[in-house]
Amino acid sequence: MPKDLVDVDAFTSPITVPVDGDPRNALSVEVPFQALADRTRHVFSRFDGAGEIDLPAPLSWIGYLGAGALQLETLNNADFLPARGALDVRRNFGLAWWDLSRLPRHASIVRVRVLLNPGVARAGTNRMKVELQRDNYGISFAKPISVTTTVVGSVFDDGTTDLQWVTIDLSGSPVAVSLGAQWSLEVAAGNDAATNNDRIRAALVELQSSKLSNL
Secondary structure, three states: OOOOOOOOOOOOOOOOOOOOOOOOOHHHHHHHHHHHHHHHHHHHHOEOOOOOEEEEEEEEEEEEEEHHHOEEOOOOOOOEEEEOOEEEEOOOOOEEEEEOOOOOOOOEEEEEEEEEEOOOOOOHHHOOEEEEEEEEOOOOOOOOOOOEEEEEEEEEOOOOOOOEEEEEEOOOOOEEOOOOEEEEEEEEOOOOOOOOOEEEEEEEEEEEEEEEOOO
């Protein structure tokens, strides 16, 4: 009589199969079939019901953002001048930012780095500044009440004209990519960028996730 295999949540390894000379009986194929059934149950149980798979360990990756993807405070070439692989800011405290709306919803932000060339050595709040921001609007089709902006991290350049990575480090407590929010990575030029042009080159966004998803 046929029987059903009762699968269990286990990643069976290795899977042993019969070879020439082994007994030709049901048990010889039941053992590997059981192992495959258990593996199938193991994969299925990783789904959380939202089209995502729970991973046994967090997955980390880094996304690259080029200067060509920057959005600008104004479209005047007197203020912002694209260069090969960079953007020159010629406006005092001029703002440019990367739109991070495509961040995966199941991820957390570990750190962001922006590659800069300050035009002159500055001090205090006169320096170039990098901010990671989140505009919160919630998930509702009702009339919005308000949109609030949260500064998740803010760092100035190191006060020199060196080519440098300015880093917002969230690794001690990674920040989840929340739904109902617009994320952006903003770079502000120094106080005299109109005279001493600042240069923005690129950014790296480091993420991690305990889930696998195509969203």
